[in-house]
Amino acid sequence: MARTTIPSLLCRRQHHVASAVEHLRSADATLGRHIERVGPFTLRMHRDRFGLLVRSILSQQISTKAARAIRQKLEALTRGAGLTPQALAALTESQMRAAGLSAQKARYLHDLSARVLDGRLELSRLHRLPDEAVIAELVAVKGIGRWTAQMFLMFALGRLDVFPEDDLGLRAAIRELYGLPASAERQHFQRIAASWRPYSTIASWYVWRWSDLKTDPTMDASRYPV
Numbered sequence: 665m666a667r668t669t670i671p672s673l674l675c676r677r678q679h680h681v682a683s684a685v686e687h688l689r690s691a692d693a694t695l696g697r698h699i700e701r702v703g704p705f706t707l708r709m710h711r712d713r714f715g716l717l718v719r720s721i722l723s724q725q726i727s728t729k730a731a732r733a734i735r736q737k738l739e740a741l742t743r744g745a746g747l748t749p750q751a752l753a754a755l756t757e758s759q760m761r762a763a764g765l766s767a768q769k770a771r772y773l774h775d776l777s778a779r780v781l782d783g784r785l786e787l788s789r790l791h792r793l794p795d796e797a798v799i800a801e802l803v804a805v806k807g808i809g810r811w812t813a814q815m816f817l818m819f820a821l822g823r824l825d826v827f828p829e830d831d832l833g834l835r836a837a838i839r840e841l842y843g844l845p846a847s848a849e850r851q852h853f854q855r856i857a858a859s860w861r862p863y864s865t866i867a868s869w870y871v872w873r874w875s876d877l878k879t880d881p882t883m884d885a886s887r888y889p890v
Contacts, residue, residue: 680824681705684863688870691859695867698874707869713787713820714780716874717802718747720812721766721772730764734748737763750825772807779805818865827857827864834868836877 685705689696710716721740723731738747741759745751752773760770779785785805790798793819802813814828828834835853838844844852860867876883 665871679842681866684824684866687863688867692856692867695860695870698841699870702870702873702877705866705869707819709822710820712747713790713816714749714818715747716820717776717805717808717812718752718773719785720815721776721807722814724769724807733890734764739764741831749780753777753781772805775806776808790816795823795826818868823865825862825864825869827854827860829853829857833866833875834871837871841871841874 685699689699693861698802706854718738719731722734726734735747738752738755738760741755741763741828742748742751757767757770757774760773761767772872776785780787785801790801793801797814798817798821799810802808802816803810811828811830814826817823818828829850838853839846839848842856857864857867
């Protein structure tokens with residue numbers, strides 16, 4: 665990337681965020697109040713697209729703390745190579761199990777690594793595709809469903825209008841923030857999020873962040889998920 669493009673990219677991001685915050689404050693009074701309490705939008709995109717998918721798979725159905733511990737053990741097993749397709753493909757299922765992964769997740773990581781290595785999944789070109797096409801490419805990988813693909817859209821590609829309605833943490837935070845009953849169904853969440861468009865990603869981040877600040881004010885908000 666030429667140096668001359670960096671200021672324009674930074675200005676473009678700042679413009680999008682400023683426009684998003686202004687829209688969300690006017691469109692959703694409840695969220696607007698909490699935007700003030702949370703403060704500036706600090707999310708940074710993951711440049712390591714493969715690593716983000718690995719992290720997302722690791723974080724499925726377990727706590728953030730547990731997923732981070734497993735990730736650190738995996739990284740140690742690669743002996744400095746990092747969470748690359750080559751490094752993970754070289755690990756045996758037994759080694760992955762010893763790091764804390766289930767047999768199923770070990771197979772997921774092997775399938776992801778194989779697809780990247782043989783070219784069936786070209787992560788470097790996904791930014792050229794529309795959201796649903798990106799999701800279709802990713803869900804072909806074992807262990808990657810719509811939620812994981814949406815995390816990729818949000819945190820690797822920086823897509824602004826993604827609402828991961830199946831995210832349990834986001835649902836719980838929305839229920840609390842908007843006073844929804846425990847029995848609230850999909851359409852209730854969709855109705856609330858409809859006013860967020862076309863900035864559902866930024867709104868979702870603010871809801872996540874609002875929830876995090878209540879339990880751990882020191883948590884790094886620039887990197888989601890694990």
